[in-house]
Amino acid sequence: MNDQPLKVWRDRDGKLLRLRLARPKANIVDAAMIAALTEALTENANDRALLAVLIDHEGPHFSFGASVQEHLPGQFDTMLRSFNALILAMVGFPVPILVAVRGQCLGGGMEVAIAGNLIFATPDARFGQPEIQLAVFAPPASCLLPERMPRGAAEAILFSGQPVSGEEAWRLGLVHQLSPDPEAAALAWFDQSLAPHSPSSLRYAVHATRFDMVERVRQKLAFAEKLYLTGLMSTHDAVEGLTAFLDKRPAKWEGR
Numbered sequence: 001m002n003d004q005p006l007k008v009w010r011d012r013d014g015k016l017l018r019l020r021l022a023r024p025k026a027n028i029v030d031a032a033m034i035a036a037l038t039e040a041l042t043e044n045a046n047d048r049a050l051l052a053v054l055i056d057h058e059g060p061h062f063s064f065g066a067s068v069q070e071h072l073p074g075q076f077d078t079m080l081r082s083f084n085a086l087i088l089a090m091v092g093f094p095v096p097i098l099v100a101v102r103g104q105c106l107g108g109g110m111e112v113a114i115a116g117n118l119i120f121a122t123p124d125a126r127f128g129q130p131e132i133q134l135a136v137f138a139p140p141a142s143c144l145l146p147e148r149m150p151r152g153a154a155e156a157i158l159f160s161g162q163p164v165s166g167e168e169a170w171r172l173g174l175v176h177q178l179s180p181d182p183e184a185a186a187l188a189w190f191d192q193s194l195a196p197h198s199p200s201s202l203r204y205a206v207h208a209t210r211f212d213m214v215e216r217v218r219q220k221l222a223f224a225e226k227l228y229l230t231g232l233m234s235t236h237d238a239v240e241g242l243t244a245f246l247d248k249r250p251a252k253w254e255g256r
Contacts, residue, residue, distance in 0.1 A: 024059020
């Protein structure tokens with residue numbers, strides 16, 4: 001396995017921060033990936049020359065999701081808190097975060113994508129939050145999806161665990177642009193729509209646009225985190241669902 005889960009570099013004369021998930025084909029959002037993303041964003045947030053961030057990926061899939069192993073008792077509290085901190089850092093980041101998606105974009109991977117600003121995706125990409133199928137829920141997605149698409153559509157994704165295509169996600173407003181080459185599309189959008197702007201004025205525009213959303217997500221995510229840690233993970237079915245997945249066997253629900 002690649003020792004570095006994330007490739008980081010500057011593009012467009014230093015105006016664009018590039019972050020590339022670099023553990024194909026799954027690009028699992030585990031503790032190492034969370035730490036690498038957090039570090040890269042923290043180190044560059046105050047760079048006044050920066051106009052945007054572009055997150056993309058190696059391999060055919062954006063991400064299969066978070067590490068199921070790290071969701072088990074004894075690990076899930078540390079994992080969830082660090083992941084939620086990353087999501088809040090992305091939601092409140094001072095410049096736009098663009099995300100380019102091909103293939104599967106699931107679970108924690110989808111939460112990383114929707115914590116950004118604009119998603120560029122192939123029509124056949126797959127966006128989904130399958131957590132409920134393992135008897136858990138997705139705290140960041142529970143907060144973010146209703147902010148980014150019609151509530152009924154968001155609830156259908158969260159309650160069923162069924163994915164939607166890139167084309168359907170575009171129709172619902174979750175995806176900004178469909179393209180057979182999302183990375184190229186995101187770069188072209190940066191060149192045409194962001195590169196000519198004043199970096200300082202763009203930061204004010206982002207803050208003005210996202211202020212209320214950031215506050216809503218911060219409050220709701222704190223509630224969802226507590227619900228997950230002190231409620232959900234004390235139930236039989238949540239631990240059973242995760243354990244059954246790792247054991248590759250059908251889960252036995254007891255409704256408690």
